[in-house]
Amino acid sequence: MEQAMPVYILSGFLGSGKTTLLQRLLDHWKAQGLKPAVVMNELGEVNLDGLLVGQSVPMAEMLGGCICCSIRGDLSTELATLIKKESPDVVVIEATGAANPLEIVDAVTEISLYQLVELKGLITVVDAAHLIELYRSQQGSTYRLMQEQIRCASVLILNKTDRVTPQEAEEITVILRKWNAYAEILPAVRCDLEPEALLEGMGGIHAEACFQADEEMQAAHAGEASEAGAEVHGSHDHVMAYTHYFTRPVNSEEFEQFVKELPRDVYRAKGIVTFSDTSSRFLFQYAYREADFMKITPQGDVPDVAVFIGEHFSSRELRTRLLQLEKRILARPAVVKRSL
Numbered sequence: 001m002e003q004a005m006p007v008y009i010l011s012g013f014l015g016s017g018k019t020t021l022l023q024r025l026l027d028h029w030k031a032q033g034l035k036p037a038v039v040m041n042e043l044g045e046v047n048l049d050g051l052l053v054g055q056s057v058p059m060a061e062m063l064g065g066c067i068c069c070s071i072r073g074d075l076s077t078e079l080a081t082l083i084k085k086e087s088p089d090v091v092v093i094e095a096t097g098a099a100n101p102l103e104i105v106d107a108v109t110e111i112s113l114y115q116l117v118e119l120k121g122l123i124t125v126v127d128a129a130h131l132i133e134l135y136r137s138q139q140g141s142t143y144r145l146m147q148e149q150i151r152c153a154s155v156l157i158l159n160k161t162d163r164v165t166p167q168e169a170e171e172i173t174v175i176l177r178k179w180n181a182y183a184e185i186l187p188a189v190r191c192d193l194e195p196e197a198l199l200e201g202m203g204g205i206h207a208e209a210c211f212q213a214d215e216e217m218q219a220a221h222a223g224e225a226s227e228a229g230a231e232v233h234g235s236h237d238h239v240m241a242y243t244h245y246f247t248r249p250v251n252s253e254e255f256e257q258f259v260k261e262l263p264r265d266v267y268r269a270k271g272i273v274t275f276s277d278t279s280s281r282f283l284f285q286y287a288y289r290e291a292d293f294m295k296i297t298p299q300g301d302v303p304d305v306a307v308f309i310g311e312h313f314s315s316r317e318l319r320t321r322l323l324q325l326e327k328r329i330l331a332r333p334a335v336v337k338r339s340l
């Protein structure tokens with residue numbers, strides 16, 4: 001009998017470490033001689049994570065919206081087309097960090113009605129430092145969304161444990177267990193764990209816990225909306241993205257300073273920039289107040305671009321500041337190249 005195509009869903013809040021884990025899983029499968037494929041969903045207009053995955057892995061890109069709501073209908077089509085065209089051995093769906101996992105589980109299950117697809121599990125990556133801060137304040141849509149992603153997980157990766165104390169890591173483990181009684185909890189730094197252990201420890205989808213989480217979320221939203229006199233929307237209509245295309249290089253130190261001073265409401269940013277004072281281009285990442293710059297030589301024609309994701313921030317202000325950085329370069333004499 002023909003074997004069902006294993007499908008994994010990668011969930012977790014913005015910047016928690018999903019792509020970091022995805023790279024590890026892909027390396028693991030490739031080393032086993034398997035052909036993995038990826039469905040990558042991004043809120044922004046560009047797929048920067050795709051650059052990290054590399055061209056050897058077949059990928060369906062779903063950009064500029066979230067598969068759990070605005071472009072949900074497309075997921076079934078994209079997945080079915082990818083499977084038909086590439087005949088992979090395994091497929092991973094990387095959701096946007098703002099996605100409601102239940103909707104994605106629903107969409108994949110829908111496909112399994114007419115295609116031999118087996119949803120193996122939902123892996124949720126948790127940013128330890130971010131979660132503990134939200135838990136302590138106990139409010140906001142982000143907190144509830146994280147809670148939902150945790151409740152629906154078949155396995156939980158407690159990532160970024162390097163950013164919390166051992167006591168805090170223990171405290172978070174207790175919280176995770178309270179919210180999800182079934183999933184194995186795997187602590188990690190940069191999702192560095194044994195892929196075998198992760199994939200084998202997966203106990204399928206716990207639909208009941210997931211539906212309960214969804215109902216609680218809907219109730220919380222209904223409460224919020226009636227307080228505000230507004231309509232009830234999806235779980236993350238508070239999340240917004242701004243994409244900035246650079247027209248010229250910027251100074252590296254000024255850009256680093258700009259990233260450092262990003263408003264707190266911007267909780268995720270990533271992009272590719274060319275600096276006027278360095279010899280290579282850089283991929284920059286910013287997640288929960290931590291920035292990271294990596295030299296990169298993108299294949300093909302990749303523009304200089306940055307995507308900012310957060311809640312209620314002013315895109316106009318960001319745009320003005322970035323334009324100022326670009327303009328300042330024009331007014332400056334040539335500088336000595338910095339070696340980063």
Ligand SMILES: Nc1nc2c(ncn2[C@@H]2O[C@H](COP(=O)(O)OP(=O)(O)OP(=O)(O)O)[C@@H](O)[C@H]2O)c(=O)[nH]1
Nearest residue numbers: 014015016017018019020097160189190285287292
């Ligand atoms: N300090 C620390 N940084 C980490 C860890 N894991 C990942 N990062 C960094 O966090 C940033 C975000 O990681 P990603 O893997 O891109 O996160 P993501 O969940 O795919 O992000 P989105 O796709 O935007 O939702 C990157 O700069 C990573 O290098 C960790 O364990 N500790």
